[in-house]
Amino acid sequence: MISTLMGYDEELAPILEKIAHRIISRRITYTCCSKIFRGVLELNDYEELISAIKNCKVTVVNFYSTNCPYCRAYHPVFEYVASKYSGRAGFYRLNIDYNPEIAWRMEILGTPTTILFVNGKQINQLYGYITPEVLERHVVAALDKAKCLNKG
Numbered sequence: 378m379i380s381t382l383m384g385y386d387e388e389l390a391p392i393l394e395k396i397a398h399r400i401i402s403r404r405i406t407y408t409c410c411s412k413i414f415r416g417v418l419e420l421n422d423y424e425e426l427i428s429a430i431k432n433c434k435v436t437v438v439n440f441y442s443t444n445c446p447y448c449r450a451y452h453p454v455f456e457y458v459a460s461k462y463s464g465r466a467g468f469y470r471l472n473i474d475y476n477p478e479i480a481w482r483m484e485i486l487g488t489p490t491t492i493l494f495v496n497g498k499q500i501n502q503l504y505g506y507i508t509p510e511v512l513e514r515h516v517v518a519a520l521d522k523a524k525c526l527n528k529g
Contacts, residue, residue: 385477394418408468409525417459420471423479430494434523435466437516442488443474447506451489458512465525466516493519 410433420426420438430436439455441448452470459468473480473488481493483495493501500522501515520526 389520409465409523410463411416415460415463417456417468420469421477423482424455426469426471426479429467429469430497433467434496434525435516435519437466437468437470438481438492438494440473440480440485440488440492441470442489443472445488446469448489451506454507454509454512455489455491457509458516461513462516462520465520491515494517495523 417439418429420429426438429438437459439451441452455468455470462468471479473485479485487504489505491503491507491512492499493503502520503512503515517526
């Protein structure tokens, strides 16, 4: 996290991460993700989703619901794979309970749903709880397609 690296307290962490996210999202060309993207960031609206997709050559978004038991079980899987591939892909979560219009736009019919994007285009949609090995296999394939597998 930016705040712990720079010595800021935990209340500033989400603010600093959001500012960093917006600064980086102004780039026009797709690049393999920067090391600034560590772990999983929470998206709050459609503009943030579009910006996230443009941030990195490879973007992985987990759409979840608050009361979904499979989503709660899948969260550590998503976090684990995100920690392994930080700096090569951007990993995000979006709660569809608070963003039903995004679920409709993205054709999310159930949760958890994980969508992988390469160069801004959706390449895969994974439904339900999946194992770390399955998610990792799809992330590695996306990174390979984007030529970001050995970066970071």
